[in-house]
Amino acid sequence: MTSPSDSDAALSDPLRLHPRPPFPEQDQDHPGSTEAMDPRPDHGETSYRGHGQLTGRKALVTGGDSGIGRAVCLAFAREGADVVFTHLPEEATEAEETARLIRDAGRTAVPVACDIRDEQQCLALIEQTVTDLGGLDLLVNNAAYQMSQPDGIEAITTEQFDRVMKTNLYGMFWLTKAALTHMPAGSSVINTASVQGYQPSPHLLDYAMTKSAIISFTHGLAQMVADRGIRVNAVAPGPVWTPLIPATMPDPTRFGEQSPLGRPAQPAEMAPAFVFLAAEQASYITGEILNATGGTPLP
Numbered sequence: 001m002t003s004p005s006d007s008d009a010a011l012s013d014p015l016r017l018h019p020r021p022p023f024p025e026q027d028q029d030h031p032g033s034t035e036a037m038d039p040r041p042d043h044g045e046t047s048y049r050g051h052g053q054l055t056g057r058k059a060l061v062t063g064g065d066s067g068i069g070r071a072v073c074l075a076f077a078r079e080g081a082d083v084v085f086t087h088l089p090e091e092a093t094e095a096e097e098t099a100r101l102i103r104d105a106g107r108t109a110v111p112v113a114c115d116i117r118d119e120q121q122c123l124a125l126i127e128q129t130v131t132d133l134g135g136l137d138l139l140v141n142n143a144a145y146q147m148s149q150p151d152g153i154e155a156i157t158t159e160q161f162d163r164v165m166k167t168n169l170y171g172m173f174w175l176t177k178a179a180l181t182h183m184p185a186g187s188s189v190i191n192t193a194s195v196q197g198y199q200p201s202p203h204l205l206d207y208a209m210t211k212s213a214i215i216s217f218t219h220g221l222a223q224m225v226a227d228r229g230i231r232v233n234a235v236a237p238g239p240v241w242t243p244l245i246p247a248t249m250p251d252p253t254r255f256g257e258q259s260p261l262g263r264p265a266q267p268a269e270m271a272p273a274f275v276f277l278a279a280e281q282a283s284y285i286t287g288e289i290l291n292a293t294g295g296t297p298l299p
Contacts, residue, residue, distance in 0.1 A: 018265075050105070054080045059083045060179070082110075140191075145167040191234040214234060232287065
């Protein structure tokens with residue numbers, strides 16, 4: 001019989017698995033840098049082990065240069081998928097590291113500088129993906145923009161509002177609409193929602209609005225394309241330690257401590273949710289929101 005002390009050695013305590021706040025003071029300009037973060041985010045570089053769940057799949061991931069997007073690209077590649085991923089022009093250095101991780105897994109990596117606020121760039125991205133990979137069967141709408149405005153709605157400029165809406169909603173809509181014309185039965189669309197879609201923080205009002213809309217879009221589109229054999233789901237993370245945090249939040253030193261686990265997630269802790277929803281094992285799951293919030297209760 002195994003004693004408690006013996007079994008404990010094989011377990012990872014989620015309370016202590018990754019760094020806990022308070023974190024060092026740090027401030028970055030948008031879009032932020034992974035290298036400059038303290039502690040450095042974990043994308044699964046040394047921990048993620050693939051099991052062939054996505055062998056031969058062809059994936060497009062937006063916002064794959066860093067954070068959750070990088071972790072998803074790494075996990076998809078180690079599960080056997082080839083990956084096209086987007087980044088902004090100013091994120092080219094970050095994108096090179098994501099591409100290296102994909103190629104080190106033995107898969108094709110195609111980084112594309114793309115501003116998904118532009119419809120024509122979105123349409124060109126889908127065509128490039130189909131050409132470069134020979135098809136498309138996994139679409140991850142992950143790219144997003146946020147900017148904290150603790151001084152109230154008056155501080156949210158029309159320019160900021162447009163950027164949040166077009167990045168988080170318009171881009172997702174244009175890409176999904178164009179991608180579906182190429183995606184065969186058995187394909188999967190996975191959107192990145194957020195705990196903010198259920199419990200909006202006042203200082204992230206416009207961002208939270210978009211995450212609520214993504215949840216509704218996921219529910220509705222799943223029903224719309226079910227008869228094509230295409231599944232649509234979303235992952236709703238809680239606080240995650242990514243470059244957006246020091247680049248858009250006024251004080252990241254206590255970030256994530258409000259979650260029941262007392263810390264933010266690392267990007268590596270989000271990637272398995274995307275793999276699960278993309279894999280055939282989830283063939284009867286569509287129209288669902290997989291909440292990964294560190295214990296925060298949601299509706």
